[in-house]
Amino acid sequence: MGIISSKKSSRSSSPSLSNLSDSSLSQKEPFPNQDDSDQIYPFKRSQLEQMELWQLHHNLSKDTWGDHFIAPINEWLKIGGVKVLDMGCGSATWLNDVALEYPLSKFFGVDIQPLIHKRLPSNVEIIQADIKYKLPFAENTFDFIHMRHMILFFTEQEWSYSVIPELIRILKPGGYLELAEADIEWYNVSPTTRLLISAAHNIMRQRGIDPFIVNRIYDILHSTEDLTSIYHKIYEAPIGKWAKHGEKLLYICSRFFATSRIPQCKILKISEQQFDEYLNQFEKDVEIFKTYCKSHRFYAAKKFI
Ligand SMILES: C[S@@+](CC[C@H](N)C(=O)[O-])C[C@H]1O[C@@H](n2cnc3c(N)ncnc32)[C@H](O)[C@@H]1O
Numbered sequence: 001m002g003i004i005s006s007k008k009s010s011r012s013s014s015p016s017l018s019n020l021s022d023s024s025l026s027q028k029e030p031f032p033n034q035d036d037s038d039q040i041y042p043f044k045r046s047q048l049e050q051m052e053l054w055q056l057h058h059n060l061s062k063d064t065w066g067d068h069f070i071a072p073i074n075e076w077l078k079i080g081g082v083k084v085l086d087m088g089c090g091s092a093t094w095l096n097d098v099a100l101e102y103p104l105s106k107f108f109g110v111d112i113q114p115l116i117h118k119r120l121p122s123n124v125e126i127i128q129a130d131i132k133y134k135l136p137f138a139e140n141t142f143d144f145i146h147m148r149h150m151i152l153f154f155t156e157q158e159w160s161y162s163v164i165p166e167l168i169r170i171l172k173p174g175g176y177l178e179l180a181e182a183d184i185e186w187y188n189v190s191p192t193t194r195l196l197i198s199a200a201h202n203i204m205r206q207r208g209i210d211p212f213i214v215n216r217i218y219d220i221l222h223s224t225e226d227l228t229s230i231y232h233k234i235y236e237a238p239i240g241k242w243a244k245h246g247e248k249l250l251y252i253c254s255r256f257f258a259t260s261r262i263p264q265c266k267i268l269k270i271s272e273q274q275f276d277e278y279l280n281q282f283e284k285d286v287e288i289f290k291t292y293c294k295s296h297r298f299y300a301a302k303k304f305i
Contacts, residue, residue, distance in 0.1 A: 047116060051091045053255055057149065058093040060248045061180065064235055064295060068098050071176040071299040073144050080104025087131060087147040087167065092117040092124065094148065099124045108142075110135065132162050137170045145171050148180040155208045160220050168226045173304040177227070183294040184211040186239065190285035192278050196257055199267040203260055214296050227300035235295040240286035249293075250286060254279060 062068060076082045077098075082105040086095045089109030099107040099121040109126045120126070129135050132154075145167050154163050171177055184204065186197050201211040210216070218232045238246035239253055257264065257279055265275050285291070 049255070049259075051116065053252060054090045054149075055093050056248055057252055058097075060237075060245060060252070061148070061295075062097075063245050063248075064237060065180075065297065068094060068101075069144075069146055069178050069299075070231075070233065070297050071144065071178045073176055076143060077102040077105050082106070082143045083141060084108065085110065085137075085142045085145045085170070087145060088112075088150045088153070089115075089126065090149075091115050092120055092126065094146065095124050096120055108137075131166060132158055135166055135170060139169055140172045141170045143172055143175045145175070145177045146180075147178070149182065150179075151181050151184065151213060152204065152209060154213075156210050156213055156216065159213060159217070160223075164220055164224060168224060168302060171302045173302050175302050176299055177221075177302070178297065178299040179217060179221075180295070180297050181214045181217065182237070183214050183296060186291055186293045187236075188289045188291050190282070190289050190291075192281040193285055193289070193291060195268060196264065196278055196282055199264045200257065200260060202267050203263045206263075214294075217296070217298055221298060221300050226303055228303050230300040231298065233297045235297075236292050237295045239291045239293060240283075242287050242290050243292075246286075246292075250283065253293075254283060257282070 073082070077084075080102070082102075084098070084105060084107045086092070086098075086107065086109045089095055089111050092109050092115075095107050095109045096118065099105075103121070103123055105123065107121075107124045109124065110129050110131070111126070112128065112130045114128055117126070127136060147167065150163075167177055184197070184200065186193060189197065204211045218230065221227050221230050237249055238244070240246045240250045261272060261275055265272055268275070268278075270278070
């Protein structure tokens with residue numbers, strides 16, 4: 001288990017740190033009222049449960065990748081004056097840690113929901129907005145944009161025609177965009193695990209979400225023609241106690257299934273009691289089959305043209 005592959009394309013370009021423009025905070029179009037979290041969440045969870053899982057996932061991400069990002073921006077961040085956006089920041093776990101580490105840079109978090117988060121460092125600002133609409137920032141605002149774990153929220157059309165183009169619009173020429181996504185496909189699976197994961201795929205498809213979109217992200221980034229030096233790295237992440245860091249991921253995966261209990265039961269035509277039996281079986285099987293999934297990271301620089 002570990003980082004198994006990386007891909008790189010095109011020429012590299014150097015970053016620009018000068019002319020840090022202030023973001024324009026006027027919102028051009030309204031975003032929908034998100035009181036009903038069902039509108040955006042394919043799987044039902046309470047906000048506290050979400051926060052607990054995001055924190056766990058955040059810790060796991062740091063453990064497996066060794067840092068909070070892989071784009072070559074440490075030195076800029078240390079020097080300071082760099083503007084960073086965490087898109088879909090959730091409860092700001094990433095922002096909190098990175099902003100504390102680089103106090104001379106300025107961090108923005110954008111989320112569609114007004115989420116609860118702990119007291120944040122003074123160099124962090126949170127803004128509520130929807131990436132599918134125009135974001136309240138001027139063109140060429142950010143030196144670095146990070147976006148993580150958004151696979152459940154966008155259709156392929158949205159990735160290609162609204163999300164990625166909007167992120168590129170607000171990224172400075174020479175600035176870096178980094179995406180971190182977990183694969184919703186698992187490997188070395190038992191028949192029970194296959195049933196559960198296939199049902200989860202069906203729930204996603206019912207919402208217009210492609211469960212395999214992570215395999216298209218590199219091509220989507222490439223096809224914009226605005227990005228260069230595109231890297232794709234994959235980490236094989238064990239699910240279960242059979243390997244290092246696997247226990248945390250097993251917990252996250254079990255919660256992932258448990259929060260989709262009702263739709264899973266409908267799709268699999270089973271009772272909730274049977275579903276619990278499947279879930280118990282899944283937790284045992286991952287140890288025997290040595291089940292794993294893949295964690296993907298992409299980064300790219302915006303061209304200077
Ligand atoms: C799975 S969470 C990930 C949170 C955070 N990136 C992390 O890694 O801890 C996804 C976040 O994206 C937000 N989100 C979903 N759709 C969005 C949209 N269209 N615009 C902005 N944020 C969105 C959700 O509200 C949620 O906080």
